Amino acid sequence: MEERQMVIRNWQDATPTVGHETALIWSIFRQKGSAGLSEEEAPMLAASGFTLHMMQSRKAGDYHMHDDKEQIYYFTRGHGKMKIDDEIYPVEPGDAVHLPPYTYHQLINDSDDWIEHILVTVPVG
Numbered sequence: 001m002e003e004r005q006m007v008i009r010n011w012q013d014a015t016p017t018v019g020h021e022t023a024l025i026w027s028i029f030r031q032k033g034s035a036g037l038s039e040e041e042a043p044m045l046a047a048s049g050f051t052l053h054m055m056q057s058r059k060a061g062d063y064h065m066h067d068d069k070e071q072i073y074y075f076t077r078g079h080g081k082m083k084i085d086d087e088i089y090p091v092e093p094g095d096a097v098h099l100p101p102y103t104y105h106q107l108i109n110d111s112d113d114w115i116e117h118i119l120v121t122v123p124v125g
Contacts, residue, residue: 020061049121063106073097078115
């Protein structure tokens with residue numbers, strides 16, 4: 001049996017990237033074996049991503065879906081909206097949104113402040 005190692009990692013130690021056109025993304029943890037990542041950066045056995053996302057005021061991401069994963073958005077700061085399968089829903093700190101595969105979604109920050117959320121991504125199938 002492989003020895004398991006606990007990992008503590010601060011989000012500020014991750015290098016940010018831009019994704020979904022307008023979001024700043026810090027990949028705190030990725031799935032074990034992810035190309036180019038250390039064991040500290042990619043310790044997860046099942047989930048493929050645990051990331052912090054921030055979006056500036058008056059911005060929106062792209063409208064998209066994933067056929068091979070489910071996601072959970074957990075909002076920690078700011079107020080905005082999520083477009084989910086052509087319906088618009090308000091989101092605020094404390095809200096958690098589960099998106100099964102094949103669910104179209106888009107984050108919309110229609111406020112004057114940043115919006116922040118944790119995103120958990122898990123492959124399916």
